[in-house]
Amino acid sequence: MRTTTGWRATGPTALRRTSLERRDLRPDDIAVRVDHCGVCHTDLHALHDHDPHTDAPLVPGHEFTGVVTGTGPEVTAFSAGDRVAVGNIVDSCGACAMCEAGQENFCHSFPTLTYGGTDRRDGSTTLGGYSREYVVREAFAYPLPAGLDPAAAAPLMCAGVTVWEPLRSLGVGPGSRVAVAGLGGLGHLAVRMAVALGATTAVFSRTRDKRDDAHRLGAHDFVDSTDTRRTAAARDSFDVVVDTVSAPHDLAPYLRMVAMDGTLSLLGHLGPVTVEAMDLLVGRKRLSSAGSGGRPATAEMLRFCADHGIAADVEVLPSSQVDTALDRLRRNDVRYRFVLDMSDLD
Ligand SMILES: [Zn+2]
Ligand SMILES: [Zn+2]
Numbered sequence: 001m002r003t004t005t006g007w008r009a010t011g012p013t014a015l016r017r018t019s020l021e022r023r024d025l026r027p028d029d030i031a032v033r034v035d036h037c038g039v040c041h042t043d044l045h046a047l048h049d050h051d052p053h054t055d056a057p058l059v060p061g062h063e064f065t066g067v068v069t070g071t072g073p074e075v076t077a078f079s080a081g082d083r084v085a086v087g088n089i090v091d092s093c094g095a096c097a098m099c100e101a102g103q104e105n106f107c108h109s110f111p112t113l114t115y116g117g118t119d120r121r122d123g124s125t126t127l128g129g130y131s132r133e134y135v136v137r138e139a140f141a142y143p144l145p146a147g148l149d150p151a152a153a154a155p156l157m158c159a160g161v162t163v164w165e166p167l168r169s170l171g172v173g174p175g176s177r178v179a180v181a182g183l184g185g186l187g188h189l190a191v192r193m194a195v196a197l198g199a200t201t202a203v204f205s206r207t208r209d210k211r212d213d214a215h216r217l218g219a220h221d222f223v224d225s226t227d228t229r230r231t232a233a234a235r236d237s238f239d240v241v242v243d244t245v246s247a248p249h250d251l252a253p254y255l256r257m258v259a260m261d262g263t264l265s266l267l268g269h270l271g272p273v274t275v276e277a278m279d280l281l282v283g284r285k286r287l288s289s290a291g292s293g294g295r296p297a298t299a300e301m302l303r304f305c306a307d308h309g310i311a312a313d314v315e316v317l318p319s320s321q322v323d324t325a326l327d328r329l330r331r332n333d334v335r336y337r338f339v340l341d342m343s344d345l346d
Contacts, residue, residue, distance in 0.1 A: 006131025009058035027074035038063035039338040061129030062088035062114035063158035083144035087157035145306035152311035161293035163190035174198030186244035
């Protein structure tokens with residue numbers, strides 16, 4: 001085994017710096033020195049649900065960038081020194097219809113998650129990117145294109161691909177009308193990507209002082225989502241509504257904004273929802289969701305972002321301030337993503 005250092009959960013709000021074991025490199029593995037790891041809402045949920053006394057060890061972190069430091073003998077895509085990015089899945093069965101379609105994120109036998117997953121070969125629990133080293137199959141690592149800042153690019157690997165997949169699969173392009181509900185980690189990247197794809201893009205947020213940010217990100221319009229007169233006036237106006245609001249909320253106002261044959265894509269709140277069928281019937285509207293991305297879409301997303309200069313707005317903190325990052329994320333006090341600098345783990 002290889003020994004590294006990382007941040008392991010000791011309670012719902014606490015992590016402790018500790019040494020961690022990584023597996024020895026298998027033939028198709030690469031070792032990655034993790035330089036930057038984003039702090040995702042999923043990390044908060046995982047910590048909240050974790051019982052350090054009974055559960056397998058928890059090391060969060062599933063959107064990171066770094067540098068290849070070692071390669072197994074069968075690795076062909078990477079060499080030591082390459083810049084690399086890893087997202088929230090690190091393996092899949094490779095044989096089911098979803099994997100064959102390049103949608104490893106929907107693998108029928110469930111993709112191996114970057115942390116809290118079960119390794120397909122040795123059954124161990126995967127430990128995430130809040131650490132100085134990660135060992136991953138080369139197939140689930142991606143070259144980090146030149147020109148992308150490694151800190152600002154880290155959140156592309158979860159938040160970014162989560163909004164990229166629905167935008168692409170719903171055919172967003174020049175002439176599309178897109179609304180982004182909620183301007184946070186997911187939403188701010190959805191705005192940048194939709195604008196770069198050529199869509200006319202509006203932001204709906206209840207935080208009025210995000211108006212300037214919305215326009216800086218490229219949005220053509222900003223609507224205070226608590227203004228019922230404005231939201232009602234947006235009826236049937238958008239081909240795609242990307243709903244990134246993470247708290248449970250009423251979908252009806254957003255469904256009414258969807259144009260005929262358009263889609264509401266629910267990405268932020270993944271629990272039970274209530275839908276009035278009439279809100280779908282009138283205008284043949286669709287309700288959809290998506291999560292993460294397959295390997296082809298992830299690679300495409302990184303190239304697109306490099307070509308268009310898209311990355312996250314990040315606040316970089318030394319990894320020793322992980323508790324601060326989690327605490328502020330819990331209070332939505334970040335514009336728009338925390339990224340941990342792992343170099344203090346040396
Ligand atoms: Zn995530
Ligand atoms: Zn599969």
